[in-house]
Amino acid sequence: MSRKQGDTMMLETPFHSRVALANELNLWEAWSGYTTPSAYFDVELEYFAVRSAAGVFDLSPMNKYRITGPDAGAFLNRLVTRDVGKIGVDRVGYTVWCDNAGQVMDDGTIFHLAENDYRLCAYARAMDWLSWSALGFDVSVVDESAEVAALAVQGPTSCSCLQSMGLDGLETLKPFGIAHFDFEGEDLMVSRTGFTGDLGYEVWIAPNKAETLWDKLFEAGKPYMIKPFGSQALELTRIETGFLQAGVDFVPAQETIRPGRSRSPFELGLGWLVDLNKPVFNGRQALIREQQIGSRYHFVILDVDGNKPAHNSFLFKGQQQVGTVTSAAWCPTAKSNVAFAQIETACGDIGDQLVAEIYYEKELHWTRVLAPCKVIDGAVFNPARRRMTPAVAY
Amino acid sequence: MKKYDAIVIGAGHNGLTNGAYLAKAGLDVLVVERNAYIGGATVSRELHKDWIYSNCSYVCSLLRPEIARDLELPRHGLQVVPYGGSATLMKNGDHFGYYYDHERLHREMARFSQRDANAYERYLADVMKQTRLIRPYLMRRPPDPTSLKLRDLKDLVEFAGSFTALGEEGLADTLKFWTMSVGDFLEQYFETDVIKAHLAGSGIIGTALGVYSPGTAYVLLHHYMGDVDGNVGAWGFARGGMGAVSSALAKSYQSYGGEILCDADVDRILVRNGRAVGVALDNGDEYHAPVVVSNLDPKRTFLDVMDATDLPPDVVKKARNFKIRGSSGKLNIALDGLPTFRGVEKGGPLATGEMHLSDSLEVLERAYDDWKDGTWSKEPYVDMLIPSQIDPTMAPPGKHMMTVFVQYAPPKIKGREWTDEDKAGFERTVIDQIASYSPDFKDLILHCETRTPRELEAEVGLTEGNIFQGELTFDQLLFNRPFPGYAQYRGPVKGMYMCGSGTHPGGGVMSAPGANAAREILQDLKKDNTVPEGYADD
Numbered sequence: 001m002s003r004k005q006g007d008t009m010m011l012e013t014p015f016h017s018r019v020a021l022a023n024e025l026n027l028w029e030a031w032s033g034y035t036t037p038s039a040y041f042d043v044e045l046e047y048f049a050v051r052s053a054a055g056v057f058d059l060s061p062m063n064k065y066r067i068t069g070p071d072a073g074a075f076l077n078r079l080v081t082r083d084v085g086k087i088g089v090d091r092v093g094y095t096v097w098c099d100n101a102g103q104v105m106d107d108g109t110i111f112h113l114a115e116n117d118y119r120l121c122a123y124a125r126a127m128d129w130l131s132w133s134a135l136g137f138d139v140s141v142v143d144e145s146a147e148v149a150a151l152a153v154q155g156p157t158s159c160s161c162l163q164s165m166g167l168d169g170l171e172t173l174k175p176f177g178i179a180h181f182d183f184e185g186e187d188l189m190v191s192r193t194g195f196t197g198d199l200g201y202e203v204w205i206a207p208n209k210a211e212t213l214w215d216k217l218f219e220a221g222k223p224y225m226i227k228p229f230g231s232q233a234l235e236l237t238r239i240e241t242g243f244l245q246a247g248v249d250f251v252p253a254q255e256t257i258r259p260g261r262s263r264s265p266f267e268l269g270l271g272w273l274v275d276l277n278k279p280v281f282n283g284r285q286a287l288i289r290e291q292q293i294g295s296r297y298h299f300v301i302l303d304v305d306g307n308k309p310a311h312n313s314f315l316f317k318g319q320q321q322v323g324t325v326t327s328a329a330w331c332p333t334a335k336s337n338v339a340f341a342q343i344e345t346a347c348g349d350i351g352d353q354l355v356a357e358i359y360y361e362k363e364l365h366w367t368r369v370l371a372p373c374k375v376i377d378g379a380v381f382n383p384a385r386r387r388m389t390p391a392v393a394y
Numbered sequence: 395m396k397k398y399d400a401i402v403i404g405a406g407h408n409g410l411t412n413g414a415y416l417a418k419a420g421l422d423v424l425v426v427e428r429n430a431y432i433g434g435a436t437v438s439r440e441l442h443k444d445w446i447y448s449n450c451s452y453v454c455s456l457l458r459p460e461i462a463r464d465l466e467l468p469r470h471g472l473q474v475v476p477y478g479g480s481a482t483l484m485k486n487g488d489h490f491g492y493y494y495d496h497e498r499l500h501r502e503m504a505r506f507s508q509r510d511a512n513a514y515e516r517y518l519a520d521v522m523k524q525t526r527l528i529r530p531y532l533m534r535r536p537p538d539p540t541s542l543k544l545r546d547l548k549d550l551v552e553f554a555g556s557f558t559a560l561g562e563e564g565l566a567d568t569l570k571f572w573t574m575s576v577g578d579f580l581e582q583y584f585e586t587d588v589i590k591a592h593l594a595g596s597g598i599i600g601t602a603l604g605v606y607s608p609g610t611a612y613v614l615l616h617h618y619m620g621d622v623d624g625n626v627g628a629w630g631f632a633r634g635g636m637g638a639v640s641s642a643l644a645k646s647y648q649s650y651g652g653e654i655l656c657d658a659d660v661d662r663i664l665v666r667n668g669r670a671v672g673v674a675l676d677n678g679d680e681y682h683a684p685v686v687v688s689n690l691d692p693k694r695t696f697l698d699v700m701d702a703t704d705l706p707p708d709v710v711k712k713a714r715n716f717k718i719r720g721s722s723g724k725l726n727i728a729l730d731g732l733p734t735f736r737g738v739e740k741g742g743p744l745a746t747g748e749m750h751l752s753d754s755l756e757v758l759e760r761a762y763d764d765w766k767d768g769t770w771s772k773e774p775y776v777d778m779l780i781p782s783q784i785d786p787t788m789a790p791p792g793k794h795m796m797t798v799f800v801q802y803a804p805p806k807i808k809g810r811e812w813t814d815e816d817k818a819g820f821e822r823t824v825i826d827q828i829a830s831y832s833p834d835f836k837d838l839i840l841h842c843e844t845r846t847p848r849e850l851e852a853e854v855g856l857t858e859g860n861i862f863q864g865e866l867t868f869d870q871l872l873f874n875r876p877f878p879g880y881a882q883y884r885g886p887v888k889g890m891y892m893c894g895s896g897t898h899p900g901g902g903v904m905s906a907p908g909a910n911a912a913r914e915i916l917q918d919l920k921k922d923n924t925v926p927e928g929y930a931d932d
């Protein structure tokens with residue numbers, strides 16, 4: 001059976017030639033239809049590259065929707081829970097959007113590129129819902145996922161790496177800000193955003209300049225110890241800094257089959273993204289009702305005793321099972337054993353003590369640990385440099 | 395003459411399943427079969443030397459895994475091999491590839507519409523919601539809403555409970571789903587003609603309704619509710635053809651001491667003093683048993699092998715009014731090599747599964763118009779597969795066997811019987827249609843068996859050639875299948891039962907009706923139950 005070049009089940013990102021060369025392990029996984037690296041050389045070393053120098057992550061497969069037209073702002077304001085009017089031009093806002101029952105369909109970021117011009121980045125594919133939601137608005141919704149290549153450059157030396165590539169004045173860019181630079185005659189958009197909870201940027205470019213961008217970035221970043229990192233190191237960083245992962249910490253409402261398996265923003269600890277002062281948005285009535293009658297679940301971050309990650313653990317309060325863990329990791333920088341959990345609303349106040357039932361295996365020997373754990377107030381990794389402008393040199 | 399504990403009429407998959415569970419419980423069972431071979435519509439026939447045809451049913455998904463495991467069908471020779479990928483070839487030269495891989499399928503759909511590609515995920519979730527509702531009831535008798543017996547009330551409470559758990563919107567969706575047309579259902583998700591047409595096929599297969607006829611959305615669900623090894627909605631080939639299913643069932647049945655009598659055409663079910671006492675064959679032989687189970691369709695059962703004088707008039711009336719309309723035919727073709735399909739990679743991932751040639755709902759609805767007009771479709775819907783690409787036992791090396799399910803074919807041509815000329819015309823229509831997408835197809839044909847509703851009725855015994863033993867529409871499902879009051883497999887005469895696809899949960903090679911009927915029979919006989927519970931579907 002012969003196969004045409006490029007006619008593979010999984011697609012390659014615009015950086016693939018460089019990513020493949022850098023992937024010493026040749027270890028891959030699927031992400032939204034693309035072949036992406038799980039790790040490049042060593043998960044732990046990649047993680048520490050992000051935390052102590054700079055790491056580069058190819059986020060090209062991210063779903064990206066371009067929303068333009070006179071009603072673009074009004075449309076987004078109806079779609080998402082937060083007030084889009086507060087996201088100025090050249091600013092980015094994290095948000096969630098809900099179905100009519102107030103259940104989270106996805107989380108993502110809104111990039112306000114220009115007047116009446118936005119980009120919505122989403123974990124799940126959203127064209128169906130966006131198209132239905134756009135009815136009646138003078139707005140155009142285009143899937144530009146394949147037309148924009150993107151890298152996340154994250155970590156203490158990230159600003160230095162990019163400055164050294166010629167992005168002068170980048171240090172003045174505020175968190176969630178957007179700046180534009182010329183890159184070999186092509187627009188290079190830089191946003192101070194990321195999924196690692198540290199000083200970091202995401203750089204966005206036309207696919208035909210992707211390979212050149214990768215080359216220049218790694219050349220410029222060399223003195224600043226820049227390294228690529230894969231999905232496994234990213235997983236550690238996002239848990240350490242308290243970021244939810246759609247499809248892991250919650251199931252997008254549209255994908256749930258069994259009744260009651262979706263979650264509201266309040267149940268995911270994202271109530272701060274819900275602006276009930278907005279007169280109209282999808283799910284508002286249901287969310288107001290939830291405020292009145294109470295939520296079913298509660299998102300908590302747990303500090304778990306011992307050093308065994310509480311993967312898939314049941315959580316107990318006394319004899320009673322009160323919840324389950326959705327994400328867990330030993331966090332190497334914070335030196336802390338963190339778990340995200342969904343628990344019943346009756347417990348889960350800051351400082352509450354629970355017990356995690358952890359199973360782990362060493363050489364076919366299984367051990368069950370009942371590890372005490374405590375509900376903590378916020379993420380264990382949250383450095384000041386993340387928020388500082390101008391960005392401080394490492 | 396020997397007296398049996400139970401006689402089952404018809405050695406189709408449900409008759410054999412029913413017999414196996416009765417024999418397993420220690421009963422002395424006889425299965426009588428009209429044909430010289432067993433299997434009914436679940437057969438492998440060598441009609442051209444060295445080629446094996448699944449000449450009726452041709453793919454496998456619905457067969458309940460509980461039964462396959464419990465009756466040790468793998469040990470008795472059954473292997474179901476899943477296939478992936480299917481395609482609809484389009485008039486404009488393009489084709490839509492329904493890839494097995496989710497991401498590849500997304501990319502293919504996005505080639506037509508980004509929106510459809512994304513909506514497919516919503517579609518799948520919604521269909522899975524509905525399958526979750528019906529699957530727990532496949533291995534159970536349907537609840538009787540009019541009964542005040544404790545067991546029926548318990549069933550009903552549970553049944554109602556699973557509906558109310560859906561919530562207001564879920565309940566509304568479910569009611570719509572069970573009554574709406576597959577065309578309307580698909581239009582809630584998709585804008586692309588070929589995508590809708592590709593998915594709509596399973597809403598009309600075996601059904602004398604069009605894609606815009608109410609009730610066809612459920613037929614689509616019926617094709618999604620099976621699974622291959624827990625992969626819900628997947629389909630596979632029985633290795634060696636569908637006869638491997640009935641052969642394994644027969645061996646299992648015989649391992650419990652069951653007997654099979656072929657060439658035994660039942661003239662009537664013997665009824666004395668209001669109870670069934672046995673069967674009389676065409677040749678005058680009689681076989682006696684206090685339990686007689688009919689695996690025939692409801693019309694054959696009540697209008698053919700039973701005397702109207704033995705039945706309550708309302709049952710005769712209900713049997714007459716039962717909807718069992720012929721709608722399809724079949725071509726089974728021996729090929730000298732693998733045909734080329736325009737634009738589709740030969741032997742590639744799309745060519746191993748079903749191929750279709752109807753690229754819009756409009757084409758499918760027009761095909762139904764021909765049926766209403768009393769003739770076969772000028773541009774029929776075909777569901778064609780070449781299982782010999784995956785199963786090495788179906789044809790000699792390098793040669794191939796092709797199964798072509800064809801719809802629509804009416805039970806009568808303009809009100810009169812099919813003639814041989816009609817049959818030849820039907821065959822020509824189908825072959826010409828396939829050839830217009832496959833330039834080398836005609837030259838590769840070594841032998842072709844063509845079956846119109848006339849042959850399906852005469853050879854298989856399916857009234858009008860209806861493959862499901864009765865339409866799978868809401869008015870003939872659950873406690874209405876085959877008729878209200880008789881949906882729990884017990885006939886109107888004491889000792890007489892039904893176990894065919896005309897009973898809950900309906901058609902397809904599922905074996906659930908046969909097993910569910912056995913459970914009820916054993917309960918009436920106060921014997922220990924041998925029929926397994928359904929697997930929980932979390």
